[in-house]
Amino acid sequence: MPSQTNTERPSGKFLRNAWYVAGFSHELKQKPLLARTILSQPVLLYRDESGELAAIGNRCPHRFAPLSMGRLVGDQVRCIYHGLGFDRSGKCVHNPHGPTGSIAVPAFPLAERDGIVWIWMGEAALADLSTVPRFDRLDTAGYHVDYGYLHGSAHYELMSDNILDLSHIEFLHPALGTEAVSKAKVLVEQQPDRIVVTRRMRDEVLHPGLGGVYRTGTRPVNRTMTVSWAAPANLTLWVDVETIDDGQPWQSGSQSLHLFTPETDSSTHYFYVASLDREKADEATAESFFNALQRVFTTEDKPIIDAQAELIGHSDIMELKPALLPIDKANVFARRRLSKMIAQESGGPNHDSGS
Ligand code: FES
Numbered sequence: 001m002p003s004q005t006n007t008e009r010p011s012g013k014f015l016r017n018a019w020y021v022a023g024f025s026h027e028l029k030q031k032p033l034l035a036r037t038i039l040s041q042p043v044l045l046y047r048d049e050s051g052e053l054a055a056i057g058n059r060c061p062h063r064f065a066p067l068s069m070g071r072l073v074g075d076q077v078r079c080i081y082h083g084l085g086f087d088r089s090g091k092c093v094h095n096p097h098g099p100t101g102s103i104a105v106p107a108f109p110l111a112e113r114d115g116i117v118w119i120w121m122g123e124a125a126l127a128d129l130s131t132v133p134r135f136d137r138l139d140t141a142g143y144h145v146d147y148g149y150l151h152g153s154a155h156y157e158l159m160s161d162n163i164l165d166l167s168h169i170e171f172l173h174p175a176l177g178t179e180a181v182s183k184a185k186v187l188v189e190q191q192p193d194r195i196v197v198t199r200r201m202r203d204e205v206l207h208p209g210l211g212g213v214y215r216t217g218t219r220p221v222n223r224t225m226t227v228s229w230a231a232p233a234n235l236t237l238w239v240d241v242e243t244i245d246d247g248q249p250w251q252s253g254s255q256s257l258h259l260f261t262p263e264t265d266s267s268t269h270y271f272y273v274a275s276l277d278r279e280k281a282d283e284a285t286a287e288s289f290f291n292a293l294q295r296v297f298t299t300e301d302k303p304i305i306d307a308q309a310e311l312i313g314h315s316d317i318m319e320l321k322p323a324l325l326p327i328d329k330a331n332v333f334a335r336r337r338l339s340k341m342i343a344q345e346s347g348g349p350n351h352d353s354g355s
């Protein structure tokens with residue numbers, strides 16, 4: 001791999017030595033040369049001739065044209081502007097105007113798992129495939145699985161706060177929350193590699209739409225929502241529902257992944273994956289559930305988070321001394337932990353704004 005790569009980037013803003021979602025496998029089918037800015041760096045994702053995924057810098061080193069506007073020729077990406085060609089290692093291997101010399105773009109380690117493409121933006125030598133995040137309930141034989149993408153005009157931590165603190169569903173999402181949400185018992189656990197928030201709602205009658213998805217109807221249920229956060233901003237949410245009426249006991253649930261990748265320090269790629277057990281939900285139920293989630297994320301979560309980010313501007317929310325409520329505990333823990341990790345990685349002071 002060429003040496004002109006990942007160590008030359010400014011440190012301290014993002015956790016660099018971590019796996020981030022770069023995209024979904026199906027996106028590469030729709031767009032063979034997929035341009036995406038990740039951690040403020042222009043990246044080009046594509047499959048080479050053998051079908052293997054590659055990720056190289058998207059900015060041609062000659063006149064900085066996007067390589068994504070070029071084309072694939074054999075195993076090279078050829079720049080549309082003056083024809084330089086680059087291989088999957090980022091090395092320039094074709095120059096119609098003279099020698100290729102040391103011309104290169106960065107190249108990034110990748111891993112593809114369960115339809116998710118992960119990228120390593122840090123020190124390539126530290127990329128360890130055994131640490132690529134894996135999730136269960138993505139096996140389509142057993143589960144209905146839906147992959148979705150949203151662009152957020154907000155810092156990625158604001159977006160992961162939104163999942164870590166699900167008290168908002170009672171107020172922002174009438175189709176998902178009830179008054180039982182704010183009355184719930186909430187447990188926040190700091191585990192070595194994650195923060196887990198468990199919210200137990202008791203004796204709740206779900207909104208009819210949700211009661212339909214979980215097939216609990218209007219019967220009272222106990223609902224547990226468990227959110228697991230892992231740095232930098234990968235969250236899993238499990239919802240477990242059980243009826244408490246002894247007549248016809250029923251258990252159901254869902255899983256969703258909320259994987260946030262910083263595009264810049266003020267915008268985010270939001271990759272989500274939702275799944276429902278095939279034994280508990282038919283195709284039509286799953287489809288309407290996935291559509292409802294997409295609608296909720298797009299028309300309810302996104303507008304409030306984007307608007308919140310606009311008012312916060314370029315500040316870190318913690319620097320603005322927000323009124324902290326008990327519901328913010330997990331957010332504070334996650335921010336503190338990530339801040340420490342970034343400081344350790346960059347060798348700088350710990351900008352711990354979360355205490
Ligand atoms: S800008 Fe790419 S070859 Fe000139």
Ligand SMILES: [Fe+2]
Binds near residue numbers: 162168169172173301
């Ligand atoms: Fe929400």
